[in-house]
Amino acid sequence: MREKRGRPADWLRRNPPVAASDSSPAVEVTDLHFAYPGCRDVLRGISFSIHPRESVAIIGPNGAGKSTLALHLNGLLRGDGVVRILGLAVSDRTVRDIRTRVGLVFQDPDDQLFLTSVGQDVAFGPSNMGLSRTEIDERVSDALAAVGMDGSENRLIHHLSSGEKKRVALATTLAMRPDVLILDEPSANLDPKARRRLMQILKSLPVTKIIITHDLPLAYELCPRALLLSEGMLVADSTTPEMLFDQRLLAANDLELPYAFGPQARAEV
Amino acid sequence: MRREATQPARFLPRAAVVDSAIHRLDPRVKVVAILTLILAIVSTPREAAWAFVAYAAILVLLVAIARLPLKHVFRRLLVVLPVIVLVAVVLPLYGAMRQGNPDPTSVVAGADLLLLWNVAAKSLLATLSVVLLASTTTVPDILSAFERLRVPATLVLILSFMFRYVFVLAEEARRMHIAIEARGYGRHRLGRIPALARLAGALFLRSHNRGERVYEAMLSRGFNGRIRVSTDSKLHLADTLFVGSLVVVALAIRLMATVAWR
């Protein structure tokens, strides 16, 4: 029999959010509600804030609203409530600016790589920012170097492997030099080697990172802090180890750690 | 700066990546030159057989300079053969019908043989020209040439996206097809039709959804309504010489053909 899900207040009381660090938040979401037209609420009053250079994982069962939340952070969706990126509230006026500061890496790289060659796609972002040709070229080669795809400007996208596509998709956002990087299921469909490569790249990036993932070991390795989303509500916000080793919390939200994760996982709570 | 040799149009086998002087030409001059050549070929009066020989010589020369594998070229030319064969087969019947005499064994008139020659020569040479273009120029380059030659930008972009996603869709269709086959079609061979049609319907929905997601991805990276797929590359001496000489020669042959047969 399934355990009844705890009310958000209970969890938050037992696992208070990570202490705020310096200055103003990089991402601040206050009481966000959203429903797709004709459907019931997908996001039901979400509030959290993320500080610059933090790495935060967002985990939760399917249908929790994780991807929908991500689409709010760069203004593709607008809900009720306030979303602030680096102090700027998301609105029609600010959305163009915000999209140069927030890099969103989609789940399926084929959705994100829509031009024909690697160079063209990576240059798309910077060229929309009004940069000069030389600046664009420089950013393209820097971004490709950062993901380990130097010199691939002329390769055709449909010739790339899925791991390479993921890295190029990441490069397309890095070329815009964002302050906040949001990744939706970065390790999906990657073999262990490609996954390891991607994780190394992510570790090397000094930006604020929000990683939506089912890959709990990845969340554990890359993100000190985690948010647990379930049925449109923020159910928990704590350090990743505390969250992942709280078996009851995970089970109550239809999550579980991989079987061989470690002795702590098997400890009785 | 000289362009690097790159993967030519997608249907060349990957192992046969070739580089040549032709590959390295600016795509704009290649498109203009080949189009002029094709127009000259199809408008040349069919009686001027020597003109077609001249055109063929030019094309063979270019194919050689481009170092294209002959097997590849011949395979591409096969596309146009069925039509020529069809015309050849129907010709006696056609000639007879025209003369009002329904006897297909009567001798084929010279006029009708000229018809066969006309379509055969022109379609073969024109196809060879297109093969030359497609095999020495990557698709992004062809599209870039279109954009700079003032083809409407929206259409060029649609072509670009279409080229990009055709393979993705083909792969999705292949996977769906395998899933259908694994479940069996039903006893009748025609039972495949509803299954395939439903596959196509599903493919349409996926394409539409993907189109929406791609739009979101474009917005996320600051899409403001215009994309350029081309760069501001400049023409080199080799480019100008190539297009200049080819256009002049093609037009010269064409004019001489008209004059000689007026």
Next chain:
Amino acid sequence: MHIPDGFLDAPTALATGGVSAAAITYALRRVGRRLGDRTVPLLGLLAAFIFAAQMLNFPVAAGTSGHVLGAALACALVGPWAACVIMTAVLLVQAFGMADGGISALGANALNMAVIGVLVAYASLWLLGRVLPKNSTSYLLSVAVASWASVVVASAAASAELAASGTVDLGIALPAMLSVHMVIGLGEALITTIIVASVLAARPDLVRTFDWARLVTTRGRDGATEPVGLGSVPKPRLRFWSFIATGLVIAAALAVFLSPFASPSPDGLERVATDTGFSSASTDQGWRLSPLPDYRLPGIDSEGVSTAVAGLIGTTFMFALVFALGRWLGNRWGKGKAGSRRTPTSARQAE
């Protein structure tokens, strides 16, 4: 139906090129106005879809397989302007990338398939949409007819262009092209209709030419009004209408293809009349009143073409008459039973 290089002369190629370029530019503008920024990603993806759909092998007769042209399919799903642009993109890729269709014939091919094919499909959908009842079955019937018509008319246009170029005589090209494509059109109609039906079942809002907001409400058995169901296409009725459409098309094909070869000898009645001598008693006055005297069409010289077209007109007229009669009878008989309907159990329980 792609015309290769070398079959059209320069004037025809240029003229068709000019007309289709103008039409496509206009279509681009219309679509751009409706879709705005979405134009490029959506149409690009859908053009890829049509291209992929054209590659699907649909088994037809033993060993052979058919392919769908897609003009009517695109038109039904995304409307005429978007369909025109999409078909143009597909034709361009085929001409430049696969040498399927000549470069110099692009204007003509685009005119036939991207412009005429799409417009004929749209006109059929629009016309039948106004005449037929507003439900999904009638819509699918109109899709079938539209697909068939688009293929046939496009092939007629192609023969006209070939004739205008002096390559083939119209009197030979037209019947040949028409008869072949009337059969091909059957396949197109069948495949297109099933594809549209499956999209309609899943996402009717994505089928642009299906105006589901105008669905007629009907009286349910307990007297309440409810919209005509959309959920899934009722299979038996789909088969029925496909059967009707197929029958019509076969009849038309026979009329067009075979009638020119009909025997010129007098038929039974004429023969008897001549033999027994009462044929002279009939007058020739009647002929002048007939619109199609002796199966000839005024203004067309070639006997073959004339008979074929006359046959087509006659068959269509005949079918329209039969259809109207059947509808009327069906309505009469249907209405008669209304008063004697039993109230269903649920309604009785509510009392």
